[in-house]
Amino acid sequence: MADPVSAAIGAASLGLGAASLAIQIFEGVKTGYGYFQLAANIDKDCESFRIRLLMEYTRMIEWGDAAGLSRVEDHPAFDRKMRAQGALIMAVLGEMNSLLGNLRQIGLQYEAHDLTVSMDKMTVNDGGDKNDSKTSLLGTQAASPVDLSVFNTVLSTASAGKDSKRHMSGFNHIIGLSKGSLTIAKDPRRISWAMRDHNKFKEGLVRLKQLTDYLGGTLRNTQQEILLQTTRETFLGMLQLSTSVAEIKTLLSAVQVAPLPACDDDGASIFSQATTLIGSDEGQGTGQGGRHNEMSMFEKLVRFRAVYAELETVKDIEVLKYTLLKDVEALKIEVEEGGELAARTMGKYQGKIAWVEWKKYREISDGIRDGETIWKAPDVAIENVRRLVALMQRKERPVEFRVPTCLGYVQDLDNSRFGFVYQQENPAAGQTEPKSLLSLLGGDAPSLTVRMRLAQSLATSILYLHAVSWLHKGLRSASVLFFDHELDNPYITGFEYARPDRKDYTATAPPADLEWAIYCHPEYQGPNNMKAFFKKTFDIYAFGIILLEIAYWKPAEEILGFVVDNSKIDPKSKEFPKPRHDPNSLQATRAIRARLIEDEPQLLSQVRILMGDRYHDALKACIEGLSAGIPEGSQADPVVSTLIQQAYLRLVVDKMGGIVV
Known part of the structure; x- marks a missing residue:
């Protein structure tokens, strides 16, 4: 289909029933997304597609909240908006509906039954019938009951006036999936994944993202900002709910299917592309450094979370051994008036201003030798220090963390403490403490x-x-x-x-x-x-x-x-x-x-x-x-x-x- 803007040009007057028709198409698009969330037997190489579809679905229903399509009581307001943006909205929703149908043909197979699927029929059910089929996001389920109605009421008090009202449909949907409390209307075994063409499916996802961007453009500036904020909340929620290395990597792959929308503010949004990574070359426009500079903040967070998760599971001590500074002689510590055991001491490392932050540890016995008890730092304490230092050494760390790079650690055996060694972050500031x-x-x-x-x-x-x-x-x-x-x-x-x-x-x-x-x-x-x-x-x-x-x-x-x-x-x-x-x-x-x-x-x-x-x-x-x-x-x-x-x-x-x- 042509660009929706072009399709909208020359469209005839939509009449009084246009809003009603748009609402029906919107519900059809939601149903189209529902097939993919309910489908079973998904391969690992398709899991990122499912997650990206979920991300685009939440963006779409959050647009529906802002536009007035999601709730019956908001439909009159949407009817008024249709006069200005009606042709464009109808064209976009129509193409989305058709595109999701094509993606079903590429990625799913299902029995020829009278099968009705609707995302709305996946409703929050905190009690629930034990025989209901349930689904969960990335396998994560809540261990404790959570009263979402109370929680949403508390958050609604943060809104400042009618124009700042934010709904939480997308966020609640993600939480509901993770709680395992969304009831599926039909047996998901009647629909299953059967990918026929990965490249065409990915192209379809990219187009879906573009179409959702078009929908966002139909809103007023204030509503667009609210949409960005609610989408940010939902996506950060998805990151938080991804706990294993495999889940986080799946989310990263889903993010990389198509660039996330950027915004024009100064980095406040997780979709902003105006931020850089620690250690990246700001002037580099190509290669790996250039790719890093083009990342959205959300992609950086997901990427760093993957690094963090991998470090948590590292068993090979060789991977972490470089966190210990071998050339301790190059570390010249100048003890301040705070005393020899001050929490932070200034010094120099390899001729540059540095400082050390100390952490005490409780010694444990390492046996008796020549009649004397030998004391040492617990192995788990050393491992934890190495993991933490390895994390703070990684160049994938976003600058928004505002965490200085750690050069490594030293061990002060005489005072039973570890020292985390940092160095001046801003060369332009000169050699000042x-x-x-x-x-x-x-x-x-x-x-x-x-x-x-x-x-x-x-x-x-x-x-x-x-x-x-x-x-x-x-x-x-x-x-x-x-x-x-x-x-x-x-x-x-x-x-x-x-x-x-x-x-x-x-x-x-x-x-x-x-x-x-x-x-x-x-x-x-x-x-x-x-x-x-x-x-x-x-x-x-x-x-x-x-x-x-x-x-x-x-x-x-x-x-x-x-x-x-x-x-x-x-x-x-x-x-x-x-x-x-x-x-x-x-x-x-x-x-x-x-x-x-x-x-x-x-x-x-x-x-x-x-x-x-x-x-x-x-x-x-x-x-x-x-x-x-x-x-x-x-x-x-x-x-x-x-x-x-x-x-x-x-x-x-x-x-x-x-x-x-």
Whole structure:
């Protein structure tokens, strides 16, 4: 068929029944997609086609939400829109319907029965008949019940007015598949995959993507932005639900079938092609470097998640041995006043500015030799350090992670600790030591614009880190570094306690002193904190404390009364005032969350005055935990983790992203 725009030219008046006809064709297109989702006996080499069809289906129904086609109550609004875009919409939907029929002929076989298939008949069924046929996305199913109606109601409060209303049809469909709670109307064994021509099928998928792009172009600018945001949420959800190496590689293959839509903003969308990879040559237009620069952000995330998943399963120690720095003599550490065991020490490596971030480990016995007990680092601790360093060395890491490249690690046997060695990231900044956010707090406050951009950058970085199932575990203002005078260009460090977001993964808890505890969620403090698994919401809580510091431009310990504000000390007084709260009290540090939410609401009210409503709401969401409607203690479950990510997108990233200073 010709270009839909050309097909629309010269179209006759559509009449009053045009909207009704478009709705019927739209339902037919949904049915066409339904055949592929219900088909059985799929080969591995076709799995990426099925996933890409699912991606395009979610894009189409999200367009239907925005256009007013999906719900009966919205049909009058769609009828009005048909006057301007009717011919184009009819042409596109008609071609999509025909194209899906051709793809069925190429890729499926089914018995000649009166078979009715509809995606709408795959409805969420939280109770369900045990005899119902069920399907799940990439084999992932939720281990805990999730009340999607409660969760969706909570997220709807993030919408700002009628024009910003976002539906969640595509996202809910993905979650429903993963919960194994979508009931299939007919026995899927009556339809099966039987691919006859891979190349023609791929060409059809590319055309489907183009047609969905055309549909998006029929919306107003505001609606187009909402469509991009909802599609981003759905696709990030698919990434989160892909847990094995095979599943992630399948998703990557699906993404590579056709380039994802780009946008014109400055990198806020996961579809933006304006971003680069660590170590890629910006001026290189061809070859591998050029290909990397052309990737959408979502493709980069999927690619990096695949690298991460492979490193998690590496058994051959040879693959990881290069993470240990052999030429330790080249590392010249200059011990600072913080003491020999300071968490970060500056130095030089091969003549360039470098720094080392230390992680203590508990020694275990390695036997007795010559009457003396030999102590060593646990093998699992060494393996975890090597995997983490190998990950931070990879050039596939998107720059939006804002994570500096790790050169390798050293082992300090005398002090039972590992050292993660980093080097200057910005050559243009010269050979100057990086400054931490903590060291700048309390000085002259930057402009509101700079502080807002800093907060937005950190919020996006945490989103992407969590999107690849990476928990930081040590977020605090001391781990935010700047290599130049641009405060809106931060780097996140302090990954010595980071780990994958998996239930079966053990790791060391950060130290219990005030400089860590003040950022630590109350559920993860105290002598029994290792009995609780670290959660995404704990990282998000720590980010909330950092947002508090950025708003006040003071250290959290000062804002929260754990140290005395020196500016309020009377130099003539002979008595030195005591802090309002004991910095050595576990009870006091565990009470921080309750103080911010309930006991001392004026602390957050001041944030509203300083930074505005949206910033205040995002900060409060971080502190509260984003977990309404989600079972407690189940965040390692892929489905629940996806819902947390969705809430963080809506209530934090998008809230702050909408701030214009």
